[in-house]
Amino acid sequence: MSALNIKKGSTSHSAYDLRDPHAEIAGRHTLTVLTDNDPGVLARVAGLFTGRGYNIESLTVAEVDHKGHLSRFTIVTTGTPTVIEQIKAQLGRIVPVHEVHDLTVEGASxxxxxxxxxxxxxxxxxxxxxxxxxxxxxxxxxxxxxxxxxxxxxxxxxxxxxxxxxxxxxxxxxxxxxxxxxxxxx
Known part of the structure; x- marks a missing residue:
């Protein structure tokens, strides 16, 4: 640490950028998940995040198709691209899940x-x-x-x-x- 308590290379604006250029940067992602509207699905989705130490910053759930009994989860979380891909893959493996989309990378939303x-x-x-x-x-x-x-x-x-x-x-x-x-x- 310098006398000003600024770590060298802590930003890309530093004259001595010491950050790993190959390191993944964590970012905010908005995921949408279409599921069956069954008891326990919310607990299973939340449990997936909790069990792996991922944080949910925002979560909304509502039935979007009354005839098909489908609900849409909108989940805002933070992670590196690798972590987000893991989350999407693990969500896709939950039995009542029909679709998982990362709106942050799939285009405008x-x-x-x-x-x-x-x-x-x-x-x-x-x-x-x-x-x-x-x-x-x-x-x-x-x-x-x-x-x-x-x-x-x-x-x-x-x-x-x-x-x-x-x-x-x-x-x-x-x-x-x-x-x-x-x-x-x-």
Whole structure:
């Protein structure tokens, strides 16, 4: 370590880039998994991640075909390309799984998340919260004299940005659905 507590070669901008050029870089991936809508499938999918030490950053599940009794899992996880391939292969081996797709590498996709924010405040902070909500196209779904509940949809980055701006204005509580995603086009 140098006197400034900066590791040499810790970034590609360093004059002495000491990183292994062949090392795989972990990245965020959005996976969609089409499964039978049967009891225990969620536990089996979550167990696959837990048993191998993989983290699920976001998980949404809902029945998407009532006649065919099919559910779609949208899973956001982080890993190297090798780890992501292992996850996809292991998911594909679970009996009720029909399809596994990595939307991050398969092409353009649409990702959205829904969040509810309770913001408590009075006076100028209350006015500023309403102004920012309007900029972010957030809807007021509940209001009292002391607080608002805002509903906002968008990318996870948009939701994070809104949360960062609401914290100093009295952010009291947050509920997020997790990412829902589909590939673009046909």
């Amino acid at each position: 649409v990702e959205r998340e829904l969040a509810l924010f309770k913001v408590a405040g009075t006076g100028e902070k209350r006015v500023e919260a309403l102004r920012l909500a309007d900029i972010f196209r957030a809807n007021v779904v509940d209001s009292t004299l002391e607080s608002f509940v805002f509903e906002i949809t968008g990318t996870p980055e948009k939701i994070d940005a809104f949360a960062d701006l609401m914290r100093p204005l009295g952010l009291a509580d947050v509920a997020r659905t997790g990412v829902a995603a589909l590939p673009r086009g046909i």
